[in-house]
Amino acid sequence: MGEAAAQEKPGWRKVLAALRHRKTGYMLLFGFAAGLPYALLLGTLYAWLSDAEVDLETMGVFSLIGLSYAFKFLWSPALDRVDIPGLKLLGKRKQWMVTAQLLLGAILVILSMLDPVSQLGWFSLLAGIGAFASATQDVVIDAWRVDVADETATIDILSTVYQMGYRIAALVGGALALFLAERTSWPTVYLIMGAILLFVGFLGLFAPDTNAKDLKDAQDAKGEDPYGLREAGQVNPRTRMIALIGVGALWGWALITVGVFMVRSLANDPDARPDSVAFISTMGPLVVVATVVIPALIAAWIVQQEKRGTNLLNAPKPAASSLERAGDHLYRALVLPLVEFVGRMGWSLVLILALVLTYRITDAVWGTFAYPFYLGELNYSKDEVAIASKFFGVGAVVFGLALGGYLLTVLGRMMTLTLGALLAALTNLLYADLAIGGFRMAAVSDFIGFTWAVEQFGGDQRLAKLMVTIGAENLAVGIAGAAFVAWLSSIVARGYSAVQYALLSSLTMLVGTLGRGALGKMIEEQSYYDVFILTTLIGFVAVALCLIEWVRVARLGKDSGMDEVALKNA
Structure with missing residues (x-):
């Protein structure tokens, strides 16, 4: 007992072993990759716009691209289940991380070639796409950290190292960027930062990951219903469809509402732009209720069906059409994560x-x-x-x-x-x-x-x-x-x-x-x-x-x- 306890006793040796792990090094790199575009697109960019004498109202509109980070969960189900054609063999998470990093690097390089005054339309469009790609990268990096954690590179150490990388990136994309801009120019700064992200994307190709090919082979071995949704004892398809329609409608409404607001906010006519403060104060709580509270209640209803043994399949019922298979896929992507979480907690x-x-x-x-x-x-x-x-x-x-x-x-x-x-x-x-x-x-x-x-x-x-x-x-x-x-x-x-x-x-x-x-x-x-x-x-x-x-x-x-x-x- 004493020897086993000594071996398990945490301390600097355990910390150092985790810090030497390959996954920890990549976690620091990915934390940096997550923090750099956030600093450049939602902070330093306004310094460039100020120097270019862009009016304050337009800069206020630019700040709304930050909503991509607040509502990133709305498209997170796709990142859990959808593969990028031609890239899925890179890994379940890595295919999205590398793509986002390379896209962000390219966007920063292109921004360095644009004039924020005469080409404001393209400038704002690219900044918006960049914020979306950055928020997407955040979702996948968070998922990667959970997926690859083990007893050496623990979730605690990976989480800490990620934030250290993020904070270092904030310093590079903030204070260092301002320092460089004072001595060179803003286009030069964004060109350098874009090149850094392109290099990070290249290094990301060699990171460990959940292998998409192994996942696909396992699914093929299990047949058309790898998650067992249509086996005996599972919730019947009709009940699942009711849950899917309910959650899908609520999340779809939220996604459209936020999307329309952001598009209207980027309109050229200032009078056509909605009041952002009013939107956040009134629609914000409704979005939370629609995307979290009610879906959680729907998931709890599904869990209760399983516990009570009601509305369950008595025998396997394979999908009879491509429409039913598509419904199963959407259920796995959107509802099943909520059902799993509610059922477990x-x-x-x-x-x-x-x-x-x-x-x-x-x-x-x-x-x-x-x-x-x-x-x-x-x-x-x-x-x-x-x-x-x-x-x-x-x-x-x-x-x-x-x-x-x-x-x-x-x-x-x-x-x-x-x-x-x-x-x-x-x-x-x-x-x-x-x-x-x-x-x-x-x-x-x-x-x-x-x-x-x-x-x-x-x-x-x-x-x-x-x-x-x-x-x-x-x-x-x-x-x-x-x-x-x-x-x-x-x-x-x-x-x-x-x-x-x-x-x-x-x-x-x-x-x-x-x-x-x-x-x-x-x-x-x-x-x-x-x-x-x-x-x-x-x-x-x-x-x-x-x-x-x-x-x-x-x-x-x-x-x-x-x-x-x-x-x-x-």
């Missing part, structure tokens, strides 16, 4: 969704108002904010991710998840102190000697207390982020990971988007101090939910819905 799904909705909401909601707070409320200069937030802050996040990855290995996933939630909540109190003068943060900075260090480089106590605050928050964000992505990855099922993970991660982003309007109004009517107290309290709700989830996993073990590999580090 049961009533625990309510707890899981509550935790997903609250865990990152504090930084997701408040992050939009960070620059107005630094520049407007506290009157810091742009240079001071860049130093504190972009350079020192990113370094703190990366260090937090590394620390979070180690804590996941040493303390376990649930303890690290809870610790991350607690730290993320408490760091809002640091900003509350800044909002009323920052005297406590200044005293902390003086006490630890950080003020003296900043003064040696030409700074002062005022800059030092901002850097300490941002550094502490980003350290907590890194730990919480590493734990949260690892936990999310552990509760989705291999084979359905694209749809399930995309749904959960999109919920996190959507809730932050929906809450910003109310938070902005609260800032105007009350103060930043009150907002930070509120976000702290919201953070404590997430802490409580983490504790409940921790107890659930500990009590249920294998019945908690996690696989054995995930449970070993829970």
Whole structure:
């Protein structure tokens, strides 16, 4: 017992073994590939448009391409089941990742050849396609991480390394891009970044993956119904068709609604563009209900049919037509991932969704108002904010991710998840102190000697207390982020990971988007101090939910819905 425990005891050896693994290296590369286009298309691009003197209204329209990331789950079922002709032998996930990376690289190169003023139409079209390809790549990379994780390259380490790559890409696509643009030109910057992504796509060809050929051979060996949907004891086709029509109609409505909104928003006539704030505040909740809440209830209905033994096939019933086979395929792509998730989690799904909705909401909601707070409320200069937030802050996040990855290995996933939630909540109190003068943060900075260090480089106590605050928050964000992505990855099922993970991660982003309007109004009517107290309290709700989830996993073990590999580090 003692020897076995010693061998299983987590620590630096286990971390180092995981970091030397080939999959870990590719995870860092893919994290970088995911973060770079996001930084370039939803951040740095506006600096280029500003230099080109494009009007603010048009830039506001450009920001709507970010909806591709919020609603990426709408086309995730296709990524789980559809193969790209001629490329499926690359691998189930890799065929989509490499294609997206090469397409993104080509788009950035083409953008470098366009004038954002005289060729604005083409510019916006390519940026929109790029955002769609980038969001698609995110879905597949998340699924790849779940699919290839093993006992050496664990889901915890892969999740942490992915985020480190993502953060490094944000620095390259943000601060470094601005630095290069100041010394060269924007077309040169986007040409360089496009070449980097093309090179990443080439390297991705050699990454490990779930082999599509092996999957196809296994399906051929099982016949026309490889998933057993038409075997005795399965839900009958008529009941499945009702579920498919219901979920398909709801997801189709959401996809069309969002698509029409984005097309109208990119119209040349400003008067024809819809109100984006009104759309998000009114239609956003409806999209969530239509794509998550009601489909989950439909999936629960299917699960109940199976448990009660009603509406089941008494004997095998092979598909009699191509239409029935197409219906089976759509059911496997769209409904079965939801049925699997609801069936595996049961009533625990309510707890899981509550935790997903609250865990990152504090930084997701408040992050939009960070620059107005630094520049407007506290009157810091742009240079001071860049130093504190972009350079020192990113370094703190990366260090937090590394620390979070180690804590996941040493303390376990649930303890690290809870610790991350607690730290993320408490760091809002640091900003509350800044909002009323920052005297406590200044005293902390003086006490630890950080003020003296900043003064040696030409700074002062005022800059030092901002850097300490941002550094502490980003350290907590890194730990919480590493734990949260690892936990999310552990509760989705291999084979359905694209749809399930995309749904959960999109919920996190959507809730932050929906809450910003109310938070902005609260800032105007009350103060930043009150907002930070509120976000702290919201953070404590997430802490409580983490504790409940921790107890659930500990009590249920294998019945908690996690696989054995995930449970070993829970």
